[in-house]
Amino acid sequence: MTAVDVQALTAGYDRSTVLDGVDLSIGTGGALGLLGRNGVGKSTLVMTLMGLVAPTSGRVLLDGRDVTGLRPDLVARAGVGLVPQGRRIWAPLTVAETLALAARGHGRRAAAGRFTIDSVYELLPRLRERHGQQAGQLSGGEQQMLAIARALLTDPAVLLLDEPSDGLAPAVVDQIAELLQTLRGEGVTLLLVEQDLHLAFAVCEEIAVMEKGRIVHRCPTPEFRADRATAHRLLGVA
Structure with missing residues (x-):
């Protein structure tokens, strides 16, 4: 089955077009790594899928249901969780307050879901240790774990993660890779x-690359890793 099906999606800001006819699909339970240089539209795609940017054309289907242009809260209730770039945690709230608010805000769906506050603490024991600490006083890695936990408590079938490794030490990135594999x-x-x-390769079975608002390349992760010429041409890396 297809969990996410993006068809000819176009979106942007004001009068500028950022996404220029994106076609993208992810099978249920799959993991797709989206790569590309800065400014090609990756974050805009995530925000459009989440309903934070309104598409100008195209469709977004979740398990066959058309959610194109729905408000972010309705997209979340349809089963999409977001871990935004920069984490965007609520600094004055404690870890426990953040998680309680996330779970309460999604009502019956969260209550009946796979992820509860207790199960999230099992996945991320460091958060249990820090449960009474204000989120703004956590380390960068702990804040990222809190952002992921907050998203999980919406009981997502699809999780969108926008550069979760940003600014983190390699050891913390390895922990995130293990969590995403779980x-x-x-x-x-x-x-x-x-x-x-390294994070994308460790977690994702497939890699897609964006250029100028479109998906220009997609293949299984081992194939992408072996094709150094293509990686260098598309990403500028060795």
Whole structure:
């Protein structure tokens, strides 16, 4: 089955076009790494899928349901979770307050879902240790874990992650990779926007590359890793 099906999606800001006819699909339980140079539209695609940017044309289907142009809260209730770039945690709230608010805000769906506050603490024991600490006082890695936990408590079938490795030490990135692999084992479908190739390769079964608002290349991860010439041409990396 197809969890995410993006068809000829166009979107942008004011009068500028950023997404120029994006076609993209992810199978249920799959993990796709979305790569590309800065400014090609990766974050805009994530925000458009989440309903934070209104598309001008095209369609977004989740498990066959058309959610094109829905408000972000309705997209979330349809089963999409977002881990935004920069984490965007609520600094004055404690870890416990953040998680309680996330779970309460999604009502019956969260209450009946796979992920509860207790199960999230099991996945991320560091958050249990920090449960009474204000989010703004956490380390960068702890804040990223909190952002992921907050998204999980909406009980997402699809999780969108926008550069979760940004600014983090390699050891913390390895922990995030392990967590995302665990979530895949739970059947969560992942769209991972990343600059860190090691994280994308560790988690994702397929790699797609964006250029100028379009998907210009897609292949299985082992094939992409072996094709150094294509990686260099599209990303400027060795």
